[in-house]
Amino acid sequence: MNCTRRNFLIGGSTTLFLSGYFPKISFASMQKKNLIIISLRGGMDGLTAVPVIGDKRLKKLRKKLILEDVLNLNSDFGLHPKLEIFHKLWQKNQAAFVHATNIPYTGRSHFDGQNLMETGAHIPYKEKTGWLGRGLLASNIIGKGLAISLPMPLLLRGVPQNNNFFPSPDFVETKLIDQIYNEFKGEHNELIKSTLDTIRQRPLSMQIATDSDDRKKLALEAAKQLKDQSGPRVAVFDLDGFDTHAAQGGVDGAHADELEEVNKIVTILHENLGQAFDNTLILTLTEFGRTIKQNGGYGTEHGYGSAILMAGGLLKKSQVYTDWPGLKKKELFEGRDLNSTIDSRAVYNSAMSICFNQDPEFLRKKVFWGDELPDLSQELFKI
């Protein structure tokens, strides 16, 4: 482990943060940019996804969870073998990771944590809208959110006219809508009528029944939509099952199964976005990481610091961006969890500023109540 706290944030974000933001007008900024968030519910273990190499303490504390054949990233970090697509993209500067990061939430409740990862706030349940929804609204990007779920996720709330895609088990004849469309009269039926308009304007591919349990099909359709220059600019996927209290395993355990799901979605998005992948950012989001130490069931408990997995052509380069806090007992959060040294909201704020062509300073104020979130655009993304 060569990475230490010293070689972090040198000359980077803080200076840019002070220098202000000057949006560049170029062809690239005219192209639609996509921001895709994949929520990993249950607490994704950053140390399983992006394990630190050669840390004796980790080996000792996680005897039964050690990964034997990690994919190589750099001298300090490896990659879980199930995250193949990220490794492939890493070679092309299209995958990167932020490590030892989390939302500023140190309680260990899934429910509070998931609420906060979506609202971006400090107090659970206080805010009723999501940071992504507020970011879109502040950037005046309306009707461009696509949720790959049935209810509109909290993350996207706060901006009107989002679309969602999570098809019913059987085909719905949309001609039924045509039959009754004109019955919706009067102001009090406006909202339903405009939503019926959204449905009627859907491309045929979105109308065809599919299996909402089949994430491949959902990802494929999302890619199709995002590829369309006039289609959505933001998509939100939801995965759960990261809460591996038992049999978490190493290369082939329960956590690996979940990472495989992430890998599948990103693979499909990459394959099907084509050129649009160059103008896309994919970021994961989770409520907390997991304890360093394995528990009695060879799983892990709720922790604190985790990692963000990133892919897409808008990344600056392949890197593990971190202010590594170390894994010695005194370096751990409350003596048990990987610490978080980067407020992950800074990453999301910077990502929104890139994808929405918006001043990060402006977004920080509009979306995150002016919280101290350094602009990381220059370090992480192509600007």
Add this chain to the structure above:
Amino acid sequence: MSLNFYRRVAFGLSPNENPDKDPLNWAINQLDTIPDLLWPGTIPTEKDLRKKYGEWVYGDREVLRKKFKNDKHAYRKAKDELRIKTGERYFELNEHAIRHFQTKYSKQPVFERFWLFWGNHFAISEKDFLAEFSTGPYQREIIRPNMVKTFEEMVQSVTTSWCMIHHLDNSESFGPNSKKGMEWGETINENHARELLELHTVSPNAGYTQEDVIQLAYIMTGWAHKWDRKNLETGDIWFDQEMHQKGDKIVLGVKYKNDAKRELAKVIHDLATHPICIKFVSTKLCRHFITDEPTEEMIDPVIEAWNKSNGNLIEIHKAVITQAYKYNEITHKFHPPEIWLMQLSRMFDLNIPLSFEKMNYTFKSKPNNRQRQLSWILREIGHSPYRAKQPNGWSDLEVDWVSPELLLRRFWFASVELPMLVKSGNRSHGFILSCLKNNFEDHENMASLIDNFRFGTSDYDLGQKYGVICNLPGVLKI
């Protein structure tokens, strides 16, 4: 009075019910007593189900996780077997059947609508295994009996119920100066205190501060489940003096003297009778029964009834219904998916829920598809009642329920699934027309929209008819 009043305050009229001469009276007379639960099948007690909950978490956490720590496949298999044995996959299905049966056949459907309202006001959101074992009995044993008492009594019951305490983590809240707090270096968990203020009583309109939340959390410390090695967190609720924060507390400017377990009842009294609480909850009631944004004019008589009766819920309910009646012709209200489904089920006498004989469970194999059907439908139309995502429950606003996919799910249900739920004697066109006539003023216009299929009785034909009529503006929204 328009026939839509029967859907505004209830679930519409079934084929063997007729409109009443005096609809207001009809509705108001349903609120004085608690109707019996009609479900002829098993209605397990909260305590029994909590025991099952205990068997499930103990078996998984303390036995299986340790036994199969090296083998995720064997672990999953053993866990599935435990699910079957403890009914982990079954009890929620049974609860949905009990609930739906009630709204379908109750002689006091207006009372049942209030039951749904209060269960959602004091919502238990999706957490741990509450939906699987506890939320249903909580609705039956905590919410329901309190509906003929005062609001304050309801808040007292809810706040000290096992289900709410577990839901909002009060068992993990220790007074920092209490015996256990000092010994173990533990402190408060504010969750329950915050929701008691924000969601259950005074709402943020009261302008409470973070310090108020902390002080209320202090008062609430000690109200916890009795933990032991075998039952884990599923023991009864008691007051643990050794967790309780010592000293006086001040909430919203009122001082509560150090008085152990009696502090909670005192503060709940003050919160539940606070004018801002009364206004907040009256507004929510009007929102549910009248319109998304009720005016002061609509709400004021409810507040008045509240004050006059000292928070007697029977009187409050009657005032709400009176207002709903008064504004019936000039307001609109969109109904969320579950209420829409219950209305369709009652109006068209659909074949849900499954008969109690067929719902019977032997704890030997997974519940079958028929047993899962109603719960599956609820999930697919986006409204599985005991799985709200957050402690604020399901939204009562149209804007939260009108997404493309959520509307499409209603078209899907009505055109694809519903035909399979039509009873064999009810497949004629004449049956649909008589149901429409019983429930809608503009039944002739509705009938004309499905006239093309008047001779058809196949599932496809019925799908074409129900797909249209169930999604008309006057059906989605009264």
